[in-house]
Amino acid sequence: MTTLTLNTSLLNSQSILVAFSGGLDSTVLLHQLVQWRALHPDVALRAIHIHHGLSPHADSWVQHCESVCAQWQVSLVVERVHLEDDGLGIEAQARRARYQAFAQTLLPGEVLMTAQHLDDQCETFLLALKRGSGPAGLSAMGESSPFAGTQLIRPLLAQTREALEAWARQHELCWIEDESNQDDTYDRNFLRLRVTPLLQQRWPHFAQAVARSAALCAEQESLLDELLASDLADCITSRGTLLLTPLMMMSGVRRAALLRRWLAGLNAPMPSRDGLERIWQEVALAREDASPSFSPRGVRGPSLSVTAVVGEVSRWAKRNYYPVVRVENAVDAACRIGFGSVNLCG
Structure with a gap:
């Protein structure tokens, strides 16, 4: 295997930052990008290694990555x-800290590349299925997605772990093994170690079939984005809040879809289906003399709080992962609901 296995059609940037843990996947990705750079000398290639401080071997992993x-x-x-x-x-905490570090390290015009592969895509889909996610969650990961004002590229997403192992053996690459990857108390490891091997044994092309389903879900979400763009624009005010009157004329299904897209546009944690209904019933439709609030449980990410009072709509998240935002001079809560403008802060 001498031909690069990464998707070279995604390599349209001259400046690349590679997430490099030192494990098999990221080692293969970095090695292939080094070969790509040899063919394209104008490419500026950097790597970033995140020291989480979770393993007693973390310092030696840094030394390994520095050597490579x-x-x-x-x-x-x-x-x-x-x-x-x-x-x-711990998995969610580490992931959030990792991607915050990536965002802070990216240079202007630089894209981030990560080494997720087909087996990772299958696990992500199954985890979303376990949570009862809709089409957005079941879309799993895309080969390219917006991130921190640039793009997050996953050029190995169509490749199996077996293919990466074959590349590593052929080129005699060395990589580290994170001992936590063998701990099946973590959901992803449980799937990787116990579930997907059985599925692959029974149905050898199971991961490829899952990837097709994820792609179809992503297509449906993209289509919904297009179809609802006009409705959403009609409902959003110049302050980023939502007008209730047009929403009240819609079916519950359509309204929920718009609420999801509004929240996604604010980078807010996504409530469950029941949570969205509670936001509508308990906050948006509250009496003018009420001070309703909604703080969903089980939201992945910072805890979201929503309140609506006469003359003011405010939204905040616990632990100050998002700043407090108040909409001044807002019309009363019976007409408007909003979180204002939100940005992740370190």
Whole structure:
């Protein structure tokens, strides 16, 4: 196998930052990008390694990544992160800290590349299915998606882990093994170690079939975005709040779809189906003399709070992961509901 297995059609940037853990997947990705750079000398290639401080081997992993990058003449950034205990679990905490570090490290015009592959896509789909996600969640990961004002590219998403292992063996690559990957108390590891091997044994092309289903879900979500864009524009005010009158004329299904897209546009945590209905019934339609609030449980990400009072609509998240935002001089809560403008803060 001498031909690059990554999707070269996605390599349209001259400036690339690679998420480099030192494991098999990211080692193969970085190695292939180094070969790509040899064919395209104008490409500026950097790598970033995140030190989570969770493993006793974390310092040696940094040394390994530094050695590999020095050998391949790739500039390496090492970021040490602190994990906040927010009750969401260590996996979610580490992921959030990791992507915050990525966003802060990206240079203008630089794209982020990560090494998720087909098996990862299958696991992501199954985890979304376990949570009862709709088409948006079941879309899993895209090969390219917006991130921190640039793009997050996953050029190995169509490749199996087996293909990456074959590449690593052929090129005699060295990589680290994170001992936590063998701990099946984590949901993703449980799927990887116990569930997907059985599925693949029974149906050898199961992962490919899952990827097709995820792509179809993504297509449906994209179509809905197009169809609802005009409705959403008609409902959003210049302050980013939502007018209730047009929403009240819609079916519950259509209204929920618009609420989801509004929240997604604010980078807000996505409530469950029941949570969306509660926002509508308990906050948006509250009496003028009420001070309703909604704080959903089980939302992945920072805890979201919504309130509506006469003359003011405010929204905040606990632990200050999002700033407090108040809409001044708003019309009364019977006409408008909003969170204002939100941005992640470190």
